[in-house]
Amino acid sequence: MGRTLAEKVWDDHVVRRAEGEPDLLFIDLHLLHEVTSPQAFDGLRLAGRKVRRTDLTIATEDHNTPTLDIDKPIADPVSKVQLETLRRNAAEFGVRIHSLGDVEQGVVHVVGPQLGLTQPGTTVVCGDSHTSTHGAFGALAFGIGTSQVEHVLATQTLPLAPFRTMAITVEGELPEGVTAKDLILAIIAKIGTGGGQGYVLEYRGSAIRSLSMEARMTICNMSIEAGARAGMIAPDDTTFDYLKGRPHAPEGEDWDAAVAYWRTLTTDEDAVFDAEVFIDAGSLTPFVTWGTNPGQGAPLGANVPNPEDFEDPQERIAAENALKYMGLEAGTPLREVPVDAVFVGSCTNGRIEDLRAAADILDGRRVADGVRMLVVPGSVRVALQAVEEGLDKVFTAAGAEWRHAGCSMCLGMNPDQLAPGERCASTSNRNFEGRQGKGGRTHLVSPQVAAATAVLGHLASPADLKPADPAANPVAVEA
Amino acid sequence: MEKFTTHTGRAVPLRRSNVDTDQIIPAHWLKKVTRSGFEDGLFEAWRKDEDFVLNRPERQGASVLVAGPEFGTGSSREHAVWALQNYGFQAVISSRFADIFRGNSLKNGLLTVVLPQETVERLWELVEADPTAEITVDLEAREVRAEGVTASFELDDNVRWRLLNGLDDISITLQNEADIAAFEATRPSFKPRTLPVA
Numbered sequence: 001m002g003r004t005l006a007e008k009v010w011d012d013h014v015v016r017r018a019e020g021e022p023d024l025l026f027i028d029l030h031l032l033h034e035v036t037s038p039q040a041f042d043g044l045r046l047a048g049r050k051v052r053r054t055d056l057t058i059a060t061e062d063h064n065t066p067t068l069d070i071d072k073p074i075a076d077p078v079s080k081v082q083l084e085t086l087r088r089n090a091a092e093f094g095v096r097i098h099s100l101g102d103v104e105q106g107v108v109h110v111v112g113p114q115l116g117l118t119q120p121g122t123t124v125v126c127g128d129s130h131t132s133t134h135g136a137f138g139a140l141a142f143g144i145g146t147s148q149v150e151h152v153l154a155t156q157t158l159p160l161a162p163f164r165t166m167a168i169t170v171e172g173e174l175p176e177g178v179t180a181k182d183l184i185l186a187i188i189a190k191i192g193t194g195g196g197q198g199y200v201l202e203y204r205g206s207a208i209r210s211l212s213m214e215a216r217m218t219i220c221n222m223s224i225e226a227g228a229r230a231g232m233i234a235p236d237d238t239t240f241d242y243l244k245g246r247p248h249a250p251e252g253e254d255w256d257a258a259v260a261y262w263r264t265l266t267t268d269e270d271a272v273f274d275a276e277v278f279i280d281a282g283s284l285t286p287f288v289t290w291g292t293n294p295g296q297g298a299p300l301g302a303n304v305p306n307p308e309d310f311e312d313p314q315e316r317i318a319a320e321n322a323l324k325y326m327g328l329e330a331g332t333p334l335r336e337v338p339v340d341a342v343f344v345g346s347c348t349n350g351r352i353e354d355l356r357a358a359a360d361i362l363d364g365r366r367v368a369d370g371v372r373m374l375v376v377p378g379s380v381r382v383a384l385q386a387v388e389e390g391l392d393k394v395f396t397a398a399g400a401e402w403r404h405a406g407c408s409m410c411l412g413m414n415p416d417q418l419a420p421g422e423r424c425a426s427t428s429n430r431n432f433e434g435r436q437g438k439g440g441r442t443h444l445v446s447p448q449v450a451a452a453t454a455v456l457g458h459l460a461s462p463a464d465l466k467p468a469d470p471a472a473n474p475v476a477v478e479a
Numbered sequence: 480m481e482k483f484t485t486h487t488g489r490a491v492p493l494r495r496s497n498v499d500t501d502q503i504i505p506a507h508w509l510k511k512v513t514r515s516g517f518e519d520g521l522f523e524a525w526r527k528d529e530d531f532v533l534n535r536p537e538r539q540g541a542s543v544l545v546a547g548p549e550f551g552t553g554s555s556r557e558h559a560v561w562a563l564q565n566y567g568f569q570a571v572i573s574s575r576f577a578d579i580f581r582g583n584s585l586k587n588g589l590l591t592v593v594l595p596q597e598t599v600e601r602l603w604e605l606v607e608a609d610p611t612a613e614i615t616v617d618l619e620a621r622e623v624r625a626e627g628v629t630a631s632f633e634l635d636d637n638v639r640w641r642l643l644n645g646l647d648d649i650s651i652t653l654q655n656e657a658d659i660a661a662f663e664a665t666r667p668s669f670k671p672r673t674l675p676v677a
């Protein structure tokens with residue numbers, strides 16, 4: 001019988017298989033950041049162990065890093081200790097690290113792909129649930145806990161329980177103005193936040209094939225919000241074109257050998273998935289969340305739902321609680337929900353295409369009075385590229401704040417936080433209570449919807465905007 | 480992880496039931512970046528009372544905790560186990576442990592021993608009457624011994640084998656180090672490496 005993509009990658013990494021034991025898998029790439037690694041290193045130290053493969057391990061600082069005044073000492077003492085601990089551990093154990101101020105610094109899931117380290121058919125782990133991002137390359141990538149981080153550091157392997165496979169087939173063409181973010185929000189709303197539990201998802205079909213690598217990363221990034229262990233997309237020419245020439249991509253004969261192998265990484269015709277979901281791309285519209293989990297979403301043109309309309313009693317209670325927390329009335333058109341803040345960034349939508357999309361809309365327009373807009377590139381490289389293209393000027397001329405790279409307001413571990421009761425349209429991935437700051441209210445949106453919302457001051461799509469007025473934005477006049 | 484074969488030491492009688500992990504180590508200790516140094520957080524709230532049993536001079540240096548039923552309920556934090564170990568406890572005896580706490584303790588080499596409540600009561604009486612009385616926890620014989628008390632206990636064979644040999648998950652994997660090395664030798668050269676490129 002044929003095998004799925006996920007099964008092929010799994011099989012190619014089995015170090016040891018024994019009756020009654022979980023498979024022991026080899027890990028090709030181990031990414032580290034400051035929050036989930038300290039106790040793992042401490043464990044190694046106590047046991048007198050080394051990092052087995054420093055050449056397959058890389059660390060970056062992201063969760064706690066400030067996005068302003070990055071040349072000054074870090075104000076928050078806990079953040080400071082975590083960052084200093086990572087630096088010390090990296091030095092002691094010989095692990096490559098990209099610290100604040102380094103040109104390769106950034107959100108770990110943006111840095112791996114842009115360096116060309118994330119490659120098809122590899123196993124990738126990180127003590128971070130959004131490691132699923134790397135599945136966009138046809139890698140088997142998943143988040144792990146701190147004790148597993150220690151296990152991988154010491155052995156470069158991980159004993160893993162078997163998974164089930166789910167195909168998510170998206171056929172057709174995404175309509176104008178509908179993005180990968182809208183698609184993944186619609187998928188999560190359809191299968192639910194627990195719908196992917198125990199599964200590795202494979203996104204396939206013509207709509208997926210036509211997506212760029214960055215859009216594919218947006219999709220795979222949020223697999224975890226459907227409860228999945230991982231999300232994957234089979235590699236193709238789009239993948240190979242993205243990788244070619246990146247610092248860590250194979251070269252010469254290695255490149256040819258790699259591509260030959262990568263081309264075998266597709267699900268066989270006769271392979272069977274444990275579950276299948278079909279989505280018609282043409283039926284989708286911009287999608288936003290109204291609640292406090294990523295599955296509580298609806299088309300932008302819809303109204304805030306009425307909890308009474310949920311048949312499942314659990315969902316009804318969840319909806320009631322969510323509306324209370326979000327300060328929303330059932331029946332309010334989503335387009336009429338006003339916001340205080342807009343955040344463009346994160347490992348979901350903090351890459352160059354995302355910034356271009358947002359800048360494109362802000363060019364010749366202004367952020368509405370009373371709305372604070374933060375644009376935080378996912379990495380220093382993304383920031384440099386944006387500056388080269390003049391996007392930073394578009395943002396600042398429109399009245400948005402252009403910040404330094406990091407996780408920032410995605411989780412508010414650094415000073416970028418919402419105040420209690422503040423409402424934010426955010427391109428990040430989690431709208432949990434308090435995620436962006438205690439009492440803060442989050443609506444997950446695409447970069448396009450985020451930018452249009454910033455201009456109008458309420459949830460909106462670019463189609464709702466009047467034509468841009470060059471006089472409103474000095475940069476546009478110059479250009 | 481250290482091997483656990485048999486341990487003899489003085490005891491602390493903790494006559495409380497339903498001791499949850501928040502009591503064992505309060506949440507504000509979770510910001511620490513190490514696995515060590517949690518000893519001062521152990522039972523932090525209770526230790527503010529100078530009569531609390533852990534504060535008594537005759538209990539200093541004790542290494543066996545004899546606790547009431549339902550020990551270790553609540554949050555799954557592994558820090559609770561680290562705190563007990565950092566303080567110097569090698570074994571905890573109770574008539575019932577919370578599942579997650581028990582799993583965490585055995586993974587980290589802290590032996591949690593389940594004995595009937597009447598045996599726990601006899602141990603309490605013994606060590607309260609004579610603070611210098613010692614308790615032996617013998618994992619090889621699966622037996623707890625103290626003056627006038629000999630009680631056998633149960634423990635999963637696989638868990639016992641791991642504790643006796645001092646094997647944590649990593650040690651077990653490293654027993655198959657040859658398999659890892661063999662796999663590494665066959666990896667294609669095109670696989671990515673994180674070493675800085677020129």
Ligand code: SF4
Nearest residue numbers: 130346347407410411
């Ligand atoms: S950007 Fe947000 S989701 Fe991504 S790694 Fe950082 S905190 Fe996690």
